[in-house]
Amino acid sequence: MPIENRKSEIENRGALFLDRDGTLIVDKVYLADPAGVELIPGTAAALRRARDLGYKLFLFTNQSGIGRGYHTLEDTHRVNARMEELIGLGSPLFDAVCIAPEAPGQPVVYRKPSPRFILEMRARHGLDPALCWMVGDSAADIGAGLAAKINVAAVRTGKIDPSTLPEVATHRIPVFANLADFVDKRLKD
Numbered sequence: 001m002p003i004e005n006r007k008s009e010i011e012n013r014g015a016l017f018l019d020r021d022g023t024l025i026v027d028k029v030y031l032a033d034p035a036g037v038e039l040i041p042g043t044a045a046a047l048r049r050a051r052d053l054g055y056k057l058f059l060f061t062n063q064s065g066i067g068r069g070y071h072t073l074e075d076t077h078r079v080n081a082r083m084e085e086l087i088g089l090g091s092p093l094f095d096a097v098c099i100a101p102e103a104p105g106q107p108v109v110y111r112k113p114s115p116r117f118i119l120e121m122r123a124r125h126g127l128d129p130a131l132c133w134m135v136g137d138s139a140a141d142i143g144a145g146l147a148a149k150i151n152v153a154a155v156r157t158g159k160i161d162p163s164t165l166p167e168v169a170t171h172r173i174p175v176f177a178n179l180a181d182f183v184d185k186r187l188k189d
Helices: 003-013 043-052 073-087 116-125 139-147 166-170 179-186
Strands: 015-018 056-062 096-100 132-136 151-155
Touching: 015 116, 043 056, 043 073, 043 179, 056 116, 056 139, 073 096, 096 116, 116 132, 116 139, 132 139, 132 179, 139 151, 139 166, 151 179
Parallel strands: 015 056, 015 132, 056 096, 132 151
Antiparallel strands: none
């Protein structure tokens, strides 16, 4: 397929659903201070390339620290704003953001592995599941993508090596060094 046709197809219907902590920024557990935001190397270039290829970008992050009372939703917004500033691709960077504030044991609305956010965005934006990816570093990220019936990729930039997760072997989930590695190897023109 010619590059311009592929880009047109992706622009109309392709998307990346991206975890935050351990995928875009270093996972510092219950991060509430924007001064603590540290981009994972290659993140800005990877997002620029994905956007240049025509992918819509969605941020999908579990933030149980809100539900646990460790920090506020406003703290999370400030952390996200700092992340966008460091990425340097303008704001808003994401077509939509889902911050799931539920703590374990609380009723689940959006907390991954719930696919609700992905399904809502697929419907709202007319996305093609075959052109969509959930990219993250945890079993919850993988579970959300699988439940939404989209492509799933894992990155090794979080606290665990996702290749050790049973879901990765069972569903043959590709594992990449980081987001830049995923974009370079999977989202080719």
